[in-house]
Amino acid sequence: MQFYKDENVELILGNCIEKLMDLNEKSVDMIFADPPYRLSNDGITCKSGKFACVNKGEWDRSGGFENDYNFNRKWLEACDRVLKDTGSIWISGTYHIIHTIAFALMELGYHIINEIVWFKPNAAPNMSRRCFTASHEVxxxxxxxxxxxxxxxxxxxxxxxxxxxMRSVWEIPTTPKREKTFGAHPTQKPKQLLFRCIMASTDEGDMILDPFCGSGTTGVVAVENKRNFIGIDIEEVYLELTKKRIQQIH
Known part of the structure; x- marks a missing residue:
């Protein structure tokens, strides 16, 4: 279902695997994907100095290794259909999913241009005291x-x-409060991170797709830099958040 559309932006509500089939083949110049990390396992983390549940939503719960892998393979195949032959895909993730996604990409014949380490200098501390503090994503x-x-x-x-x-280790703090004026997504990425990806691999007027739109940071940075954007999300509340952030730019 089309949720919102203007001259440069289209927001679509629904499952990205299904909705990507409605887009024209080889119509997208760049894809940024931040798929579910499958970390909603009833554990705890630290948030603002206090214990907090790690659960983000049912969309983030694991269905088991095989189901999770098949899901990633399916959305990658759907993205492959709409990506131009000269296009590229950026995918973010933690060690919980990123390696199986890389394997699926190589199965599909994709070539890895770079692996980027996003170092978070202000990452939340580890509460278990049984491992190193996770302070990066790939x-x-x-x-x-x-x-x-x-x-x-x-x-x-x-x-x-x-x-x-520019080297392949990027030191960028986690998303600042000023980027959460209209609300927040539990895995919201900072604009500075998306700026580097978008400006490195697209030109003005290019079409950028985010199949897991979330709070719409990809779209915000795309519009601010005169790119076009298609965002898909299964949760209406996050598309509404994206729309508010993009309308503020206009």
Whole structure:
């Protein structure tokens, strides 16, 4: 179901595997995907200095290894159909899912351009005292095949990085409160992270897709930088949040 549409943005309510079939084949220049990490297991974490439940929603509960893997394989296949041959995909995740997603991508013939480590200097402390404090996520940047001609705005990124080549470890704090004015998503990404991905691999006027739209950070950064955006989410409340954030830009 189409939830919202304007000149540069289309928000779609529903399961991304189904809704991606309604989009035109090879119509998207870049995809940013932040799929469920399957961490809603009734555990605890630290939030604002207090114990808090890690549960994010039923959409984040694991269905077991095989079901989780098949889900990831299906949405990747659906994304492959709409991605241009010159396009690329960014996928973020923790160790809980990112390695199986990388395996599925290689099964589909994709080539990994880069693996990026997003280091969070202000990550929440570990409450169990039985392992190291998790303070990073991994982003994998891939293209359809090793010989595919992907876009990389090298000069812009080098200039943005103070005239030096940008390395594959990005130190970026977690999402600041100022980016949660209209509400928040439990896995909301900071705009600074999306800015690097979008500006590195797209040009003005390109079409960007986020199949797990969440709070819409991908769309916000896309619109702020004169790109077009399609966002899909299974939760209406998060599409409403995305719409408010994007309308604020206009």
């Amino acid at each position: 982003l994998i940047w891939v293209k359809k095949s090793k010989n595919a001609r992907h876009k990389f705005n090298y000069d812009f990124i080098k200039e943005f990085n103070g005239g030096k080549q």
